[in-house]
Amino acid sequence: MEAHRFSGWRSVITLFLALTVALGVRPAARERQQINPQHPRYELIDLGDFGGPQSYLNVNAKVLSDSGVVAGFADTLMSDPFPSACFNLDCFVSHAFQWRKGVLTDLGALAPGWSSAAFWESDTGLIVGISENGVIDPLTGLPELHGVLWKDGRIIDLGTLGGNESLALAVNNVGQVVGFSANTVADPFSLAGFGTQTRAFLWHNGVMQDLNTLGGPDAAAVALNEYGQVAGFSYTSSTPGSAGVPQIDPFRWQIGKMTDLGSLGGPAGMPIAINNSGQVVGQMDPPGNYKGFQLFHPFLWDEGVLTDLGTFYPPLGFGTASWINDRGDVVGFSDNIIFDFPFLWKDGVKTDLGDVAGDTCAYALGINLSGQTVGRSGPCGSFAHAFLWERGGPILDLNTLIVSANGVQVTNAFFINERREIAALGLLPDGNQHAFLMVPCGEGDAECENSAAAADGLTQNNPTSFARRLSASAAGHSASGGGGLLERLNAWKIHGRPIRALRGTPLK
Secondary structure, three states: OOOOOOOOOOOOHHHHHHHHHHHOOOOOOOOOOOOOOOOOOEEEEEOOOOOOOOEEOOOOOOOEOOOOOEEEEEEEEEEOOOOOEOOOOOOEEEEEEEEEOOEEEEEEOOOOOOOEEEEEEOOOOOEEEEEEEEEEOOOOOOEEEEEEEEEOOEEEEOOOOOOOOEEEEEEOOOOOEEEEEEEEEEOOOOOOOOOEEEEEEEEEOOEEEEOOOOOOOOEEEEEEOOOOOEEEEEEOOOOOOOOOOOOEEEEEEEOOEEEEOOOOOOOEEEEEEEOOOOOEEEEEOOOOEEOOEEOEEEEEEEOOEEEEOOOOOOOOOEEEEEEEOOOOOEEEEEEOOOOEEEEEEEOOEEEEOOOOOOOOEEEEEEEOOOOOEEEEEEOOOOOOEEEEEOOOOOOEEHHHHEEOOOOOEEEEEEEEOOOOOEEEEEEOOOOOEEEEEEEEOOOOHHHHHHHHHHHHHHHOOOOOHHHHHOOHHHHOOOOOOEOOHHHHHHHOEEOOEEHHHHHOOOOO
16 A cells, blocks of 8 residues: 555655755665576566555555465445545545455455455454444544454454544454554544544454553554564653653553563654564654754664664664564664665674665565565655565565566565565556565476466456446546545654554655
8 A cells, every 4th residue: 555555754855855965975886686597586466456446555564474365455446435535545445355366355344335454464364454434533524444353254343442443453363453542531642633542452352452551641552473462652651742742652562561662862762563572673763853854763672672773874864674573683774864775684783785776765674584575676755666685685676586577567565474475566557556466486487487377367357246246337436535544644643753654664
């Protein structure tokens, strides 16, 4: 869903341009990569659609299981019933999907004719996300969103903590779900703009538990591991600071205890991922700012030890840790103020992974246990090339490894599983965005060609019966109104940074 809900964090391209002129800095020249002809190739599988033009994947989330099952959401042909604040920018109704072995399944929504989105999938096939329920929130005047769980083909409304709305962001193999919800207590500092307090929750077997806070009124949970340890962030008091809201610190919750992960001295810290060892990564603000912009650095927290992973322009710069595997290897990006570079933090050493030749900014988004890293690269502010980095490099443009791309340009690689399969987004020749699965098919071109041809026949343009049942009159869609979910989640800000970016890499 890169083009919509999780399209980025900041827009300071003008600052980049000004700095480039002022400092005369240019990216280092890189040789055009030479791909080993024996490097494993990939089949590119279009996951299909529900009749509408686009499909989406969540970023910085587990959207691909180790058995090759993908969760995301896709446009139908129906027009959004609330055109003044559409769920997606294109104003089509979207539905969550699960793709398994060539079959795209429409997971539905809580109310007919309204939208839903899948954000995370466990290896046991449990999927969580959000759905509109057909009700208008009286406090916001916008369609209500509820966190939902899809299990055994049915949608389960997780409810709320008494308020009107909730979001579910992650689920583990035993069915524990985390996210955040409104309660009924009025709150001038409401993290999510609910009008009431925003509280972190853990849901299991029909019970939604409020995880409490670090001392302030609000908290949100964003990730968890297979042992029920939860990562999130919370206000630490009810006293507003320089940014107009209270201090925000990340936390780890386990067995009823919430541990403050500390800070780097700035006003906010937010986690993005937690591994099965309980290590937490994300971003934290150090003291000070640059040209009026609050600095932020990638961090790693490991059993009481907080490590600033730094930037490539100390003591200034920006950066985020995007993912951590169960070996403790961390990937993300950091910059030199002007250009962004993907990094790998392994055994205490930070390595610049480079970028695709000719690009100026790149971001590492996922890593598996083998250390294979995926992400995106392109001119700063846009993306042109999904990449793969492995075995010491060099960074590889995944588009050069695809057999039978059929005009598709793969722009973002979000997640890589232990079978080296990759969940990605790409642009079709008509400019629309689709979700794709990239599957290794061997080292021989002939072998891959046969495999790719079979995959094309299985999955491309494979709408579900739901989409085929739509009447021709539903083909038209409203072009009016705002971006809906994008604008709404963009408005849910922490120190000026949208909550939606918690599931996406900050793009300056």
